[in-house]
Structure formats: C-alpha cells, structure tokens
Amino acid sequence: MRMLTHRRRGLANLYIIIISLLMTVMLWAYARALPLLPRIRLSPGVDLLPYGGAVFLGMLWSGGTIRQLGGRFMRLGWFGCLLLACRQMFYVGAFIFALMFIAKDRAVSRLFLGTYLVCGVVLLAIIHGGLPRMLAAWVFSQRSRLTTVLVGRSAAMDRWMKQRAHLGLEVIGFLSDGDWPEVAPMQMPYLGPVDKLQQLVRDRRINQVILVEWPEDSEQVDRLIEICEAEGCRFLVHNDYSSQFARSLTPLEEDGAHFLALQNEPLEDPVNRALKRGLDIAVSLPVVVFILPVLTAIIWLVQRWQAPGPVFFNRPRGGRNRTTFGMFKYRSMYVSDHDINQQAQAGDDRVYPLGRLLRKASLDEFPQFLNVLRGEMSVVGPRPHLPKHDEQFSQIARAYRTRSLVKPGITGLAQVKGFRGEITDPAKLHSRVYWDLYYVAHWSILMDLRIIFLTAWQVVFPPKTAY
Numbered sequence: 001m002r003m004l005t006h007r008r009r010g011l012a013n014l015y016i017i018i019i020s021l022l023m024t025v026m027l028w029a030y031a032r033a034l035p036l037l038p039r040i041r042l043s044p045g046v047d048l049l050p051y052g053g054a055v056f057l058g059m060l061w062s063g064g065t066i067r068q069l070g071g072r073f074m075r076l077g078w079f080g081c082l083l084l085a086c087r088q089m090f091y092v093g094a095f096i097f098a099l100m101f102i103a104k105d106r107a108v109s110r111l112f113l114g115t116y117l118v119c120g121v122v123l124l125a126i127i128h129g130g131l132p133r134m135l136a137a138w139v140f141s142q143r144s145r146l147t148t149v150l151v152g153r154s155a156a157m158d159r160w161m162k163q164r165a166h167l168g169l170e171v172i173g174f175l176s177d178g179d180w181p182e183v184a185p186m187q188m189p190y191l192g193p194v195d196k197l198q199q200l201v202r203d204r205r206i207n208q209v210i211l212v213e214w215p216e217d218s219e220q221v222d223r224l225i226e227i228c229e230a231e232g233c234r235f236l237v238h239n240d241y242s243s244q245f246a247r248s249l250t251p252l253e254e255d256g257a258h259f260l261a262l263q264n265e266p267l268e269d270p271v272n273r274a275l276k277r278g279l280d281i282a283v284s285l286p287v288v289v290f291i292l293p294v295l296t297a298i299i300w301l302v303q304r305w306q307a308p309g310p311v312f313f314n315r316p317r318g319g320r321n322r323t324t325f326g327m328f329k330y331r332s333m334y335v336s337d338h339d340i341n342q343q344a345q346a347g348d349d350r351v352y353p354l355g356r357l358l359r360k361a362s363l364d365e366f367p368q369f370l371n372v373l374r375g376e377m378s379v380v381g382p383r384p385h386l387p388k389h390d391e392q393f394s395q396i397a398r399a400y401r402t403r404s405l406v407k408p409g410i411t412g413l414a415q416v417k418g419f420r421g422e423i424t425d426p427a428k429l430h431s432r433v434y435w436d437l438y439y440v441a442h443w444s445i446l447m448d449l450r451i452i453f454l455t456a457w458q459v460v461f462p463p464k465t466a467y
Contacts, residue, residue: 007140007167008071015135016063019127023092023120024056030116040115043107051108054099058092074132074166078125085124089117133166140168149206150174151194151224152213157238158188172204174212197224201231208234250441264441267406275445276378283379283452284372295366299330299354307352309335312367317384320407324387325376328367332358360462362455368410380448381409382436383420396426397433406440413439413447416454 031048034040065087066073076084096113099105148171150157161171173189175197191200194215200206209228214237215221228235239251252259266272300311310331317327332355351359358364371377377384382403385393394400414420414435423429439447 004146004164004167004169009067011132011136011139011167012066012073013063014139015132016060016066018135019124019131020056020059020063022127023059023124024052026120026123027052027055027116030119031112034112040109040111042109042112046108050099050103051096051113054095055092058095059088061095062088062091071163071167073128074136075163076128078129081128082121082125084128085121088124089121092120093117136166140166144168145170146207147172147205148208148210149191149197149200149204150188151197151209151211152176152215157210157212161188172206175200176213177215194220194224198227198231201227201233206231206233208236210236210238212238212240263402263405263437265405266443267440272443272445276443276448277375279445279448280372280379284369287366287369288373292366292369295363296330299358302354303331303352306354307331307334316387317408318387318390318404319376319384320404322401322404325371327377327384328370330358330364330367331355332364362411362459362462365410372410376407378407378409380411380413380439380451381407382412382439383415384408393423393429393433397429399437400429400433402440403433403436406443411451411455412436413451416451416458 027048031042034042065084069076069084073084096117100108146168148161148169150171151174153174153176161169171188173191175191175194177193197209201209209224211221211224225235227233250261250264252261267276296311303309303311313329313331313333314326316324319325332352333350334352336350355364368377369379372379390400412435414432417431417435419428419432419435423432
C-alpha cells in the first residue's frame, strides 16, 4: 500500500524535524537556565551557535533509527522509548565532540555539554512516549481519514488494520457472499453481500476497497475494479501468498513479466559483486602479504614443540552454488586418527595448547584469506561447513542450502550475532540459518564493513562460544 507507506514515511520525517528543532532549542534553554543550577557555568562569550547546528545535524542523522523502526515507533513502550533516545543522543554527542575536536574549542564547558546530553535522553524518552501519537492525530485528522471496506474476510488483516489506524486508516467493515450470521463475534462489522459495494461506496464515501479473498468468479474482480474506477475509489488486492507458503516472497518485475521470488539477491548485481570483490582484495591482500608469513612462522615453531605435523589443515567445504573447495586453516589439533566430521567441543582433548588459543581468538582462520584471494571465499559470508554437515543440516533446516547462493565467508552476520562454534541443537542451527539468509537478502557494503569491525572486536575480546 504505497499511499500508507508514504504517509508513514512522511509522518516519521515530520517527527524527526520537530524533535530536531526541539532538542536544538533545548540547548539554548538549558544555557539560559544555568544561573539557577549549581557548579555548571559557561565561560563569557562562548558561541553556542555551532553547537546548536551540531545538535540539529546529529538529530537529523539519528532519524535513520526512527525510519528503521517503521510503524513500530508508534507502539514503543517506555523501555523502547528510552533505548531509542539513548541511540539518538549518542549520535548527537558524536557530532558535538567532533566539532570540539575540529574547532579545538577549550572554552566551552564539558560538564555543560555532558549534562545536556543526559537531560536530552530523559526529555527525548518522554517525547517519544506521547508526541508521535499526538502528531499522527493532528496530521491525519478526520478530514484525512481513509475510509476502507474489505471484500472478503481475513482474521490476519484485523490486527494489521488496527495498527495503522494512526495513519488515518478507518475500516468500517467487510462485504462477503459467505454465510456470516450477525451473532458471530467479529472485530469488524459484516456489511452484506459483495453486490452492495457500489451503493456502499456512494452512501458512505468510501475511499478505498481492499480485496482480501480472491473470488472463484474472476469476472467479479473486473466488476469490482469498474465500480472503484467509476466512483474514484482506490482498489487494492491483498497478496497473501506469503502466509500460504509460510515464508516471505519478494515481488520482481523483469521486462513486463512479474514474479514472486523466495528471496532478494542484491549480490546478483554485477556492480555489487565488484564492490564486494574489491573489499575482499583490499582486506585479504595485506593480510596475506604482511601478516600471514610472520604468523605462519610463529605457529610452525610452536607446533614443532607441542604438536608436530603439517602447519595447515585443508579439508573440503561447501562453496557457492553447492560446489566444494579446499579450505585452509592452521592446524589446531594433534595429528592423529580421528573423525574429521566431529565438531570441536568445549575442552576437546584433540586440541593442543596453542590450538586452543588459535581457535578462541579465531587466528586459525587466517589462512582462509588465501581462499579469498583465489575467489573461493569472501571475507564476509555464511560460514562453510563440511559436506557431510551440509547434508545433515539441510535435513534439519529446510532453507539451509539457500546459503550457497553467495560465497562462504571467513566471518558472517550469524557469527557476530553470537551464533558460532559447535551446533548442539536444532534451535542454534535455525538461528544461524536465519541470519545467514538475512545476509543473502539484505547485503550491502556497509553491512560487510560493520561485520568486519565487529569480528575484529571479537578477535580482541573473544565470546564465550569461541573454543
């Protein structure tokens, strides 16, 4: 529903502008109130105008957090309001202190700015708790109501409609040729058979008709469209294929032909693939040239002492498009006759002392930068598994094989979300697959950079699941 989408985005943008202005005004109001407060003072002649600009720009920049929430920002509880306020003031603080650093301003009181940010969090949380609903009620007043009638019945639509009432959506009931006794408990009234639509549109000034159930007679749809066009009324068809197939579907259009796909694939864009490959080379080449030789020499020397044998461990892994390749790792286990398909466990006695450190800090993965340079892997992507594990996991998680639509990675979204290490139960596997598929459908170069940063953080501060 493009119209409701535009209303929601417009409401969010208006709200962002209003709170940006309010927080900017608050800076000067707080400065004027300083004589009433102990200990906090501003030096004479301090120019707050640049800081007001930093606050305004920081608030506008933080508006992305509101847009990401979509319609949920109208339904936040108090904790959600506080969390959103903290995130926004973090951006504001970043802009303020960046200005201080660039301008080398030592005259402005740090205590003044710090207490302003704390007070700003409290004020923003209170504003988030009430102003969005008040603003929606004012913008989409009675004159902007979108009077809607449903053709057909779908209990799943009731909650969806109710959650969009703040956008002016007013559902007066539904029409259906089915048997709907008046005594049946329903959240919206039954208005009669479908042939009453034209009279209803005229009498009640209906703005929008939504076809919820596709009728057996396709000619009836043509009649409904003719009625809506003749009366100047919007006509929408509810696409419920996602519920029928128990998964989300992505609408696609290619040269006039329309399709529904199981997932979006941004990495099928040649430009996106080139960007990702460029990032892979930019990260992996310095590692292979400058870090890998020194690290390999150190590990080889320690292995001579603790666990003699080859420095590298190379075994087949599942690659892009269900192919296989040999993935390099530093050997972290003793050379012995053991089942390579057995996953490493906490306290695994097959791992030699240095190997535990390598695995915990993910240093055993560094040789995979060679796989990245060879084009078999990417720096970021779903983690590859042994072919036998791929077969086992695909029996548990139906969509598991969809991960192979992109190259496997040294690190991935599932790993930085905490789903790494041994898979001990189906719930962990489903969580890992969920984030892997989310990555496939929502890839961006910024997401890759964020995952690389979080992975570097986990190398320094390993999570509990690293062993």
